[in-house]
Amino acid sequence: MTALIPFLVFCQALGALVGAVTAVWSELAYLRAMRDGRIDAAEKEHLHIIARGLRFGMTLLLLASLGLIVAAYVYAFPQPALTVSYWTFIALSLLIISVAWALSRKHISFALGSAFIFTAWWFLVYLSFGWIPVTSFGAAAMSFIIATAIFYAVLQYARLLATPK
Numbered sequence: 442m443t444a445l446i447p448f449l450v451f452c453q454a455l456g457a458l459v460g461a462v463t464a465v466w467s468e469l470a471y472l473r474a475m476r477d478g479r480i481d482a483a484e485k486e487h488l489h490i491i492a493r494g495l496r497f498g499m500t501l502l503l504l505a506s507l508g509l510i511v512a513a514y515v516y517a518f519p520q521p522a523l524t525v526s527y528w529t530f531i532a533l534s535l536l537i538i539s540v541a542w543a544l545s546r547k548h549i550s551f552a553l554g555s556a557f558i559f560t561a562w563w564f565l566v567y568l569s570f571g572w573i574p575v576t577s578f579g580a581a582a583m584s585f586i587i588a589t590a591i592f593y594a595v596l597q598y599a600r601l602l603a604t605p606k
Contacts, residue, residue: 456502463494556593
């Protein structure tokens with residue numbers, strides 16, 4: 442049973458990494474698809490495959506997180522719900538899910554939604570690997586908002602360069 446926790450941590454990090462890599466892949470595929478000014482059926486199918494990769498990454502990430510919570514309860518470890526990084530992790534996961542839903546229903550613009558999702562996936566990767574020191578939820582939220590604004594500008598500029606003149 443002692444090998445269970447490192448395995449769940451690995452699965453959580455793998456899910457975050459799969460999501461982040463497919464988010465980058467989807468941005469690159471979208472830029473390639475928009476070069477000719479329209480998205481055809483083959484390009485749409487490619488984007489659907491990427492969406493399935495994002496769904497797999499989120500499912501793996503959330504199931505591993507649930508497994509870690511159960512393991513913390515069973516082994517009487519400190520509960521993850523008492524940490525700031527856990528709530529930041531969960532908030533980012535819920536943000537990805539809700540923004541993806543809003544994008545699919547066209548409630549928010551594609552540029553803003555993709556910047557939110559792109560940034561949130563990378564924040565999840567950095568959180569799962571322990572590369573972001575989370576001191577407070579407010580500091581994490583402000584860092585995320587600033588990073589989203591930066592990625593929004595970078596992605597918009599890349600799309601501007603990729604669109605036909």
